[in-house]
Amino acid sequence: MISNSPELWYEYTDRGAEEDRQYCVLLSRLCLSLEKERLRRRCNRLSAPDLSLPFDGS
Secondary structure, rough: OOOOOHHHHHHHHHHHHHHHHHHHHHHHHHHHHHHHHHHHHHHHHHHHHHHOOOOOOO
């Protein structure tokens, strides 16, 4: 909610600041864990591509 009135804007930001901060922290943690998972999967694919292939005994 963006208002042209500074009073309303300040009231809104003061009231919602802590909530917004907690939301941002949760969101950044979520993004971080998603990024870690994505990197881990990519590293696993790159470092051990042959482990997923069936062993042919040769």
